[in-house]
């Protein structure tokens with residue numbers, strides 16, 4: 001679930017989106033995690049980047065409105081703004097994890113905390129179901145996709161089936177809503193009555209009379225609705241064309257997490273100029289790279305040209321902006337200078353669900369606003385906007401309340 005975190009200016013109470021990285025062992029999850037959470041100081045002027053070994057802070061990338069508005073800004077790099085999201089590196093999942101094999105339940109429990117899942121598969125087909133190295137191209141990477149989805153839905157089914165007899169007994173009573181009771185069983189996963197209703201409709205079953213197979217299909221649908229999943233075809237730098245073609249039929253983002261990690265480290269060491277998500281990089285003049293380092297970076301450059309970047313930032317952005325359907329809104333206190341109370345220009349960037357209104361923003365900015373919200377001003381136009389008006393991506397908004 002989204003977690004609270006504190007912003008650099010000390011404002012607490014903003015919900016941070018959390019993504020989980022999942023997949024079988026050896027597919028490159030940790031490399032993806034390390035690359036995604038390794039941020040240069042200029043990008044990540046946040047209090048922390050790594051919370052513990054498996055919990056970190058990554059960033060999604062968006063345009064900073066400072067350029068368009070022609071204000072001096074210290075919160076972006078060259079007009080590129082990085083907004084923090086939580087990232088969890090969950091331990092490798094092996095077949096039959098839902099039965100508690102390996103780190104199964106602990107792993108799956110970790111997924112609870114996530115709003116969406118980035119599923120990393122080995123696009124190169126060079127690891128078997130358990131992550132053991134095999135010849136490149138000898139495992140069909142599509143199997144990796146199916147496996148995780150199967151394990152996740154079977155885990156949900158396991159929870160449902162443990163509660164099923166009790167639920168059916170309760171369902172004998174008049175006015176008992178089985179859908180509401182199922183939602184309650186899965187409340188910890190953020191599942192709502194609407195999710196249950198939609199999943200039931202989508203698989204076309206009658207819950208009260210559903211058999212095991214129906215319930216498994218139902219759990220699969222419920223998982224897909226409540227934990228949206230993005231597939232990353234990692235190790236694409238090693239992948240034979242056949243594997244790439246098969247994966248390309250699915251909605252897959254190809255990546256080289258190892259390439260991104262090398263680049264971020266090179267950028268941190270000031271050897272290259274690279275912002276996460278850039279489609280290329282520039283070697284800094286005077287960078288004292290060894291021949292091996294230079295050859296390694298040349299390979300990454302080749303990959304980036306073919307795949308339009310390393311894929312890591314693209315995956316983070318797609319998870320947040322496409323899968324979770326977020327927009328970025330910049331709240332300010334002074335709609336002319338675009339500053340907060342301390343004179344900082346465009347200090348915050350909030351990831352709001354598309355369709356959010358200025359009233360929703362007011363509650364995120366001031367959690368204690370109560371009935372105090374009066375109206376909002378669109379700083380780009382200087383116009384007052386209605387509390388029911390939908391916010392747009394890139395909006396800069398001043399909230400006016402009686403709180404002050």
Ligand SMILES: Nc1nc2c(ncn2[C@@H]2O[C@H](COP(=O)(O)OP(=O)(O)OP(=O)(O)O)[C@@H](O)[C@H]2O)c(=O)[nH]1
Pocket residue numbers: 023024025026027028029030031032091092093131234235236237238255256257258259
């Ligand atoms: N060529 C290539 N190798 C990669 C890439 N990403 C990771 N690797 C390598 O693949 C191996 C496994 O990577 P990890 O990141 O440890 O994989 P993992 O999924 O976290 O593994 P577990 O911790 O066992 O679950 C390492 O040797 C990495 O260097 C990539 O994009 N390209």
